[in-house]
Amino acid sequence: MRKVFIAFTIILSILTLTSCWNYREINRMRFVAGVAIDYDEIKDEYVVTSEVVTLIQGGEKFGSTLFQSRGKTVFDAVRDTVMKNARKLYWGHAKIVILSKDMTGERLITALDYTGRDAEFRDDIWILVSGEKAASEILEETFEKRDEIVSFHIDNAIKNEGSISTYHGIPAWRFIKDMFAKGVSPTIPVVVVADKHGRKVPKLGGQAIIKGDEIVGYLDEVETKSYIWIIDKLKGGLITVETEVDHKTVEVTMEIFGNKTTLDAKKIKDEIVMKIDIESDLGIAEIAGDVNVIEKKGREILKKDVEKHIKRLIEEVIERVQKEYECDIFKFSTEIKKKMPKEWKRIEPNWNQVFSDLEVEVNVTANIKGSALTSEPIKVVD
Amino acid sequence: MNKEVISDVQGICLVILFISGSTLALPTAPAAGSDLWIAILLAIIIAIPLYLAYSRLLSLYPGNDLFDILEKIFGKVFGKLLGLVFTCFAFHLGVMVLREQGDYLITLSLPETPIMIPMLIVIFLCVFAVKEGIETLGRWAKLFVIFNAPIPTITILLLIPQMDFNNIQPILFDGIRPLMEGTLQALIFPFGDVVIFLMVFFALKTKKSSYNALIKGLLLGGIMIAGVSLAEVLVLGKDLYAMNLYPNHTVAAKVSIGETLHRLEVISIIATLTSIFLKISICLLAACNGVAKIFGFDDYRFIVIPVALLMCNVSYFIYGTIEEKSIWVNDFTVYYFLPIQIILPILILIAGEINTRRINRIDNGKA
Numbered sequence: 078m079r080k081v082f083i084a085f086t087i088i089l090s091i092l093t094l095t096s097c098w099n100y101r102e103i104n105r106m107r108f109v110a111g112v113a114i115d116y117d118e119i120k121d122e123y124v125v126t127s128e129v130v131t132l133i134q135g136g137e138k139f140g141s142t143l144f145q146s147r148g149k150t151v152f153d154a155v156r157d158t159v160m161k162n163a164r165k166l167y168w169g170h171a172k173i174v175i176l177s178k179d180m181t182g183e184r185l186i187t188a189l190d191y192t193g194r195d196a197e198f199r200d201d202i203w204i205l206v207s208g209e210k211a212a213s214e215i216l217e218e219t220f221e222k223r224d225e226i227v228s229f230h231i232d233n234a235i236k237n238e239g240s241i242s243t244y245h246g247i248p249a250w251r252f253i254k255d256m257f258a259k260g261v262s263p264t265i266p267v268v269v270v271a272d273k274h275g276r277k278v279p280k281l282g283g284q285a286i287i288k289g290d291e292i293v294g295y296l297d298e299v300e301t302k303s304y305i306w307i308i309d310k311l312k313g314g315l316i317t318v319e320t321e322v323d324h325k326t327v328e329v330t331m332e333i334f335g336n337k338t339t340l341d342a343k344k345i346k347d348e349i350v351m352k353i354d355i356e357s358d359l360g361i362a363e364i365a366g367d368v369n370v371i372e373k374k375g376r377e378i379l380k381k382d383v384e385k386h387i388k389r390l391i392e393e394v395i396e397r398v399q400k401e402y403e404c405d406i407f408k409f410s411t412e413i414k415k416k417m418p419k420e421w422k423r424i425e426p427n428w429n430q431v432f433s434d435l436e437v438e439v440n441v442t443a444n445i446k447g448s449a450l451t452s453e454p455i456k457v458v459d
Numbered sequence: 460m461n462k463e464v465i466s467d468v469q470g471i472c473l474v475i476l477f478i479s480g481s482t483l484a485l486p487t488a489p490a491a492g493s494d495l496w497i498a499i500l501l502a503i504i505i506a507i508p509l510y511l512a513y514s515r516l517l518s519l520y521p522g523n524d525l526f527d528i529l530e531k532i533f534g535k536v537f538g539k540l541l542g543l544v545f546t547c548f549a550f551h552l553g554v555m556v557l558r559e560q561g562d563y564l565i566t567l568s569l570p571e572t573p574i575m576i577p578m579l580i581v582i583f584l585c586v587f588a589v590k591e592g593i594e595t596l597g598r599w600a601k602l603f604v605i606f607n608a609p610i611p612t613i614t615i616l617l618l619i620p621q622m623d624f625n626n627i628q629p630i631l632f633d634g635i636r637p638l639m640e641g642t643l644q645a646l647i648f649p650f651g652d653v654v655i656f657l658m659v660f661f662a663l664k665t666k667k668s669s670y671n672a673l674i675k676g677l678l679l680g681g682i683m684i685a686g687v688s689l690a691e692v693l694v695l696g697k698d699l700y701a702m703n704l705y706p707n708h709t710v711a712a713k714v715s716i717g718e719t720l721h722r723l724e725v726i727s728i729i730a731t732l733t734s735i736f737l738k739i740s741i742c743l744l745a746a747c748n749g750v751a752k753i754f755g756f757d758d759y760r761f762i763v764i765p766v767a768l769l770m771c772n773v774s775y776f777i778y779g780t781i782e783e784k785s786i787w788v789n790d791f792t793v794y795y796f797l798p799i800q801i802i803l804p805i806l807i808l809i810a811g812e813i814n815t816r817r818i819n820r821i822d823n824g825k826a
């Protein structure tokens with residue numbers, strides 16, 4: 078009898094005590110897809126614009142609604158949306174954080190601290206900077222019909238960055254890690270509003286350079302590609318090279334199939350020299366003219382020209398960053414620290430100065446793997 | 460009194476789970492920065508002679524636990540006094556681990572639940588397990604090692620694409636001092652905590668069993684912890700590793716294989732909670748055993764519920780805030796744990812050696 082009673086009690090409590098303490102029904106939550114953080118100088122407040130996933134067209138399709146709220150801190154502003162929304166927001170699926178250009182210094186730290194500390198945020202959320210005046214414009218002005226989710230659009234664009242390589246997404250945790258590391262300056266992708274067939278869409282391109290906690294400058298799309306090349310994250314993309322075979326100039330578009338960049342710090346006569354060895358696999362994707370660059374002789378010339386072209390691109394961007402921004406976005410410091418720790422201890426205090434005078438040696442090897450489907454250029458015969 | 464027996468394998472499993480207990484969740488040896496894996500390996504090497512001393516002490520008096528041994532060596536009054544010190548240590552360690560478990564769950568997944576709820580649930584499970592005895596715990600450990608040991612290993616393997624070896628190079632960049640600090644940290648937590656087993660390993664099969672269980676458990680559990688910590692620091696880098704309250708959870712969330720396998724943090728929470736449960740149970744068992752021995756009860760079982768509830772209460776008000784906890788854990792545990800984990804057991808061993816020799820001589824003299 079006792080046993081039956083105990084078994085009955087257990088079954089009863091299993092059936093009745095299943096729910097969690099803070100049980101949340103899915104229809105009582107709002108899923109945030111992305112957020113844009115601005116700072117209002119006049120009122121001295123943070124303005125948080127959050128994009129929330131909603132159902133449109135009678136529940137057949139997902140669209141989005143925007144909520145804007147203000148507060149003295151980012152968290153304060155986020156909580157403020159609850160009043161307007163009447164439901165609590167769920168941040169676990171948020172994909173992007175867009176910061177406005179003036180979110181630097183303390184404001185940047187506040188925004189990062191909130192996203193890194195709050196347990197609901199995933200720390201692999203993408204950090205972006207708005208190329209427009211305000212960060213909220215990116216969410217407000219694109220997809221005006223609100224029938225597509227801007228944040229998911231940007232998230233997909235970053236996930237497929239490998240085939241374009243004109244921007245390089247950085248998740249929040251890696252960004253925070255780079256902020257911690259001495260001598261390394263992180264970069265974050267820039268997003269702007271672009272026009273596509275009369276429809277406004279968000280467009281990524283270029284990187285903003287962050288030195289300390291300030292945005293000191295921007296890399297354009299070409300420079301960004303070279304930057305990605307140097308930090309060995311290049312997975313694909315195109316480059317257009319001008320080459321001259323038999324006194325005929327032709328533009329050849331090359332597709333990048335694979336790349337391996339190795340950095341090596343060497344000491345030559347008391348001077349630190351940074352050696353950058355690049356080995357790229359490329360294929361001929363398009364020949365804009367009647368010049369045979371596929372047969373052996375033309376190919377050799379093309380190879381030389383490609384190597385020269387890449388070398389120039391890379392040297393240009395390094396020089397510009399060295400002279401204009403004086404901050405190490407290429408993580409040369411990590412390499413020097415690894416190879417010569419004693420030397421690094423000596424130069425660490427004035428690393429930015431050392432970096433801007435650092436000698437860089439670029440070696441490029443281009444392997445032309447193939448020419449896609451055709452073996453000869455299209456011949457135009459009169 | 461009790462005829463419980465645990466096999467060598469069960470002993471090893473108990474030690475593995477005990478070592479990996481809360482260590483899996485928390486940062487291990489954070490003071491050593493990027494060299495923490497060396498610090499952990501060094502701590503394992505230092506822990507081997509220590510564990511040999513523990514085992515020697517147990518094998519001098521087979522079938523007895525620490526409290527019996529203390530009474531045999533130091534007599535009733537002083538032996539009981541020393542036993543009280545160890546009982547308090549076991550109780551306090553249990554309290555700290557229990558609070559850790561509560562904080563872990565509250566911070567990571569149940570932010571609006573009062574901390575008492577998860578702690579109460581776990582402590583009642585522990586009461587149940589401890590009342591069943593060490594034998595049941597041993598069998599439980601043998602079963603759960605099969606679940607808990609592979610999870611960290613699989614996580615490490617899945618994290619390989621995210622690892623960056625620049626995070627641990629150059630080795631010994633900050634010099635030898637942080638490494639030594641880290642070694643000390645790792646020696647105290649988790650390896651020194653195994654002193655608790657002196658109070659519960661009364662049921663081992665043979666004289667040699669304690670050597671087997673402690674040393675093999677140390678090597679397997681220690682290498683697992685070193686591997687997990689190394690993987691964590693390789694992914695996160697030393698700054699984020701030290702900044703994160705629960706680096707293992709952060710790292711497991713970064714697993715991403717294609718579009719299919721993502722975010723293993725839930726699995727890592729389960730693995731952590733099960734081993735923490737074992738650690739609390741062992742501490743509770745040791746504390747109850749100590750109380751029973753000090754007051755001369757035959758059986759510890761009827762004391763389990765009061766001690767467990769007291770443990771739950773103390774862990775509720777032991778720290779006001781997370782800051783208090785980190786100050787306590789970082790600054791004071793060294794002075795408090797080190798004597799109990801290392802100095803006292805060695806002194807007891809020396810006294811024990813002298814005592815057994817004397818008894819043997821008297822026996823021989825009689826014969």
